[in-house]
Amino acid sequence: MAKTKEPQQAPPERPAPLAPFVGQPSIVEYFRRVGPDDLAQAYFFWGQRGVGKLTFAKILAMTLHCERPSSFPLGYCGECGPCLRAVAGSSGDTIVISDEFIREADRLAGKSIERKTDVMGIETARRIISLMEMHSYEGGRMVCIVPNFDFVTNDLVYNALLKELEEPKPGKLFLLTAERPDRVLPTIRSRTTSLRFDALAESDIAKALVEHHGVPADRAKLLARRAQGSLGDALAALEGEGLSLYESSRDWALACIGAPKRIPQTPPLSRENARTEIVEVLRGARLAVRDALTLALGSHDRLLDAEAARSSREAVERLGSDAARRLVNGLTAINEASRIADETNIPPASVLGWLQVQLRSI
Numbered sequence: 001m002a003k004t005k006e007p008q009q010a011p012p013e014r015p016a017p018l019a020p021f022v023g024q025p026s027i028v029e030y031f032r033r034v035g036p037d038d039l040a041q042a043y044f045f046w047g048q049r050g051v052g053k054l055t056f057a058k059i060l061a062m063t064l065h066c067e068r069p070s071s072f073p074l075g076y077c078g079e080c081g082p083c084l085r086a087v088a089g090s091s092g093d094t095i096v097i098s099d100e101f102i103r104e105a106d107r108l109a110g111k112s113i114e115r116k117t118d119v120m121g122i123e124t125a126r127r128i129i130s131l132m133e134m135h136s137y138e139g140g141r142m143v144c145i146v147p148n149f150d151f152v153t154n155d156l157v158y159n160a161l162l163k164e165l166e167e168p169k170p171g172k173l174f175l176l177t178a179e180r181p182d183r184v185l186p187t188i189r190s191r192t193t194s195l196r197f198d199a200l201a202e203s204d205i206a207k208a209l210v211e212h213h214g215v216p217a218d219r220a221k222l223l224a225r226r227a228q229g230s231l232g233d234a235l236a237a238l239e240g241e242g243l244s245l246y247e248s249s250r251d252w253a254l255a256c257i258g259a260p261k262r263i264p265q266t267p268p269l270s271r272e273n274a275r276t277e278i279v280e281v282l283r284g285a286r287l288a289v290r291d292a293l294t295l296a297l298g299s300h301d302r303l304l305d306a307e308a309a310r311s312s313r314e315a316v317e318r319l320g321s322d323a324a325r326r327l328v329n330g331l332t333a334i335n336e337a338s339r340i341a342d343e344t345n346i347p348p349a350s351v352l353g354w355l356q357v358q359l360r361s362i
């Protein structure tokens with residue numbers, strides 16, 4: 001993983017604190033002025049990826065539930081019971097609609113896992129509504145954070161949540177995030193307070209990389225420039241640096257297949273050696289998909305890459321009951337990419353771009 005990691009300051013039994021929030025001064029100022037007692041029932045945070053929409057939503061929830069906040073909206077203490085539970089991901093008062101939450105809601109509703117993507121269905125919407133009816137454990141508001149709301153396309157989900165947003169009740173707060181606000185129905189948007197998250201300044205990204213992630217200054221500057229306003233992308237690039245091309249290709253292929261909602265970074269090819277490197281990339285991708293297929297078939301063959309067994313298994317779980325057929329499609333696409341890279345003059349980076357589209361839609 002990343003070569004550079006924050007030094008561990010906290011004793012091991014304590015979860016590591018969140019990195020401080022970066023940028024978005026007008027959003028912070030807006031909430032400072034509104035204050036914790038006059039919040040709307042629902043906010044819609046939109047803007048490009050990696051600019052802090054989800055992080056801000058989580059910190060806002062923590063500060064609301066904190067017993068000794070120093071300020072609002074970012075001043076949670078990090079040490080009281082509610083803060084520690086929130087950092088450990090076990091706050092009963094904040095629900096974050098993660099992939100795990102969606103799978104759990106499906107399971108509780110007795111639905112077998114066969115969802116192609118990890119976008120929420122009606123089972124998740126119903127579970128959100130029932131959890132939000134409960135009384136806050138920490139004594140404050142119940143907060144529901146829904147990342148990537150622009151991926152929700154199901155009318156049933158829309159209708160269920162619309163009803164929830166239409167009947168404002170004190171004690172509930174919804175925080176929705178989206179990269180593409182135009183994909184969210186106006187009926188939802190009009191019931192929320194819409195706030196735009198801007199691209200981050202290069203200097204803010206570089207500063208955060210140096211101060212919170214131990215990156216040397218020149219390296220941080222370069223990463224910040226490439227990240228085009230997205231701290232999330234800069235951190236993803238940083239994480240990828242410690243991996244060999246083979247490892248990053250393997251992780252890339254599994255991410256394309258297992259979590260098509262996200263767009264992972266394609267493995268970096270150098271300008272001089274792209275034609276040799278793409279062979280390595282396709283080899284990593286092929287081994288990863290082949291191992292996933294071995295698992296999906298329940299075969300007792302030895303995995304080719306036991307080190308990645310966990311990520312292969314997760315990809316298979318996400319693919320659901322149809323995993324084997326889809327992984328075979330994935331292998332076919334990788335073989336086709338090899339043929340194109342071998343036999344044509346199409347630039348290697350374009351071949352990977354094509355393969356990424358195929359793998360995300362098998």
Ligand SMILES: [Zn+2]
Nearest residue numbers: 066077080083
């Ligand atoms: Zn606290």
